[in-house]
Amino acid sequence: MQEKKEHISTNRFPLLLVGIIAATLIFVGMVIHFFPSPDAAPSYSAKNIPISDTIDWIKPDLQKLTNSEADNQIRYGHDLVANTAQYLGPQGSVRHISNGMNCQNCHLDAGTKYLGNNYAAVASTYPKFRERSGTMESIYKRVNDCFQRSLNGIAIDTNSAEMQAIKAYILWLGKDIAKGKKIKGVGIADLPYLPRSADTINGRSIYEQKCQSCHMANGEGIRNPATHGHQYPPLWGEHSYNIGAGLYRVSRLAGYVKYNMPLGTTYDNPQLSDEQAWDVAAYINSRLRPSMNLSKDWPKLNGKPADHPFGPYADSFSVAEHKFGPFGPIAA
Ligand code: HEC
Numbered sequence: 001m002q003e004k005k006e007h008i009s010t011n012r013f014p015l016l017l018v019g020i021i022a023a024t025l026i027f028v029g030m031v032i033h034f035f036p037s038p039d040a041a042p043s044y045s046a047k048n049i050p051i052s053d054t055i056d057w058i059k060p061d062l063q064k065l066t067n068s069e070a071d072n073q074i075r076y077g078h079d080l081v082a083n084t085a086q087y088l089g090p091q092g093s094v095r096h097i098s099n100g101m102n103c104q105n106c107h108l109d110a111g112t113k114y115l116g117n118n119y120a121a122v123a124s125t126y127p128k129f130r131e132r133s134g135t136m137e138s139i140y141k142r143v144n145d146c147f148q149r150s151l152n153g154i155a156i157d158t159n160s161a162e163m164q165a166i167k168a169y170i171l172w173l174g175k176d177i178a179k180g181k182k183i184k185g186v187g188i189a190d191l192p193y194l195p196r197s198a199d200t201i202n203g204r205s206i207y208e209q210k211c212q213s214c215h216m217a218n219g220e221g222i223r224n225p226a227t228h229g230h231q232y233p234p235l236w237g238e239h240s241y242n243i244g245a246g247l248y249r250v251s252r253l254a255g256y257v258k259y260n261m262p263l264g265t266t267y268d269n270p271q272l273s274d275e276q277a278w279d280v281a282a283y284i285n286s287r288l289r290p291s292m293n294l295s296k297d298w299p300k301l302n303g304k305p306a307d308h309p310f311g312p313y314a315d316s317f318s319v320a321e322h323k324f325g326p327f328g329p330i331a332a
């Protein structure tokens with residue numbers, strides 16, 4: 001009996017195997033038919049605004065400012081953005097409230113560069129509701145956000161000459177933009193998400209080849225004692241932006257790097273592929289940097305962006321996935 005049973009089952013085994021293979025092939029065929037291949041899949045972008053829907057921004061000319069009190073205030077605001085450390089850095093002439101970076105290190109050409117994190121839309125969009133704080137934010141609040149996070153410092157008084165000047169400068173930059181208009185090249189680019197997670201190992205090798213000569217192997221850049229700032233600003237370490245800063249989100253850093261770095265890069269002449277920008281951003285944001293209490297950020301969990309690297313989350317994706325991706329499935 002025992003022998004016979006075994007005999008039958010071994011005889012049927014090849015048939016069963018053929019059946020399973022055939023069923024698998026049919027299933028795979030159906031999947032390929034009904035779902036596009038990875039190449040044909042749409043690319044996700046955080047905002048999905050086609051650039052052609054937007055208007056041009058012509059930046060106002062600093063040279064045309066007069067010597068009126070109002071124009072002098074705008075000029076002072078420009079100077080504070082360009083040379084923040086000189087006034088408000090660790091050895092600043094006005095107050096010592098920030099880490100030695102300049103606003104301009106990240107808001108290139110004093111916040112006027114195409115996709116160089118410019119301020120073109122601030123005048124026409126603030127006060128605005130922001131999910132990070134869950135409140136309507138004034139320009140003061142937004143500027144102080146960057147002081148506390150990007151410059152790892154403390155907020156400055158709303159009535160101070162410095163805050164008033166920075167606000168006047170930013171309002172002047174956007175004075176010709178009507179409310180409700182979208183502007184070409186505003187802020188930072190939204191790169192298409194990669195179908196994989198960003199790779200810190202590949203990122204490190206890109207860093208060594210394309211960034212290290214200026215930002216140094218330890219990521220701390222090179223100081224410039226004459227300006228109390230940096231010749232090359234830090235990308236990580238104790239003098240860099242903290243974990244609450246916008247650039248600590250890998251999509252913001254990748255978008256910034258793609259059209260602005262290595263130094264001299266423009267929108268028309270990028271030097272890195274999107275993949276390289278994502279990977280080098282992941283490497284930079286995997287290094288140590290100052291901390292910050294973020295417990296009050298993102299009061300509504302479903303308002304958190306896909307690449308916010310701290311929980312809790314409204315979905316079940318892990319912290320690692322929220323830090324380095326893949327972001328497509330999270331955003332979807
Ligand atoms: C380490 C980089 C960094 C530095 C330094 C920095 N910022 Fe920012 N700033 C950012 C990022 C990133 C954003 C968000 C951009 C985005 O998400 O599109 C931002 C956003 C802003 C915005 C809002 C822009 C908008 O269109 O909503 C203002 C205003 C601003 N920063 C002002 C300043 C000022 C003033 C300083 C200097 C005191 C400063 N920032 C320094 C990185 C920086």
Ligand code: HEC
Nearest residue numbers: 104105106210211214231232233234235257261262263280
């Ligand atoms: C030739 C020198 C040089 C090279 C190479 C270079 N950078 Fe920079 N980088 C700068 C300078 C200078 C600034 C500040 C610009 C300013 O203040 O106008 C800067 C600013 C930055 C900032 C924003 C400020 C900060 O410190 O957080 C980031 C991020 C950055 N670079 C990343 C990179 C990455 C990534 C690479 C390589 C792909 C790179 N850079 C290559 C010179 C360089």
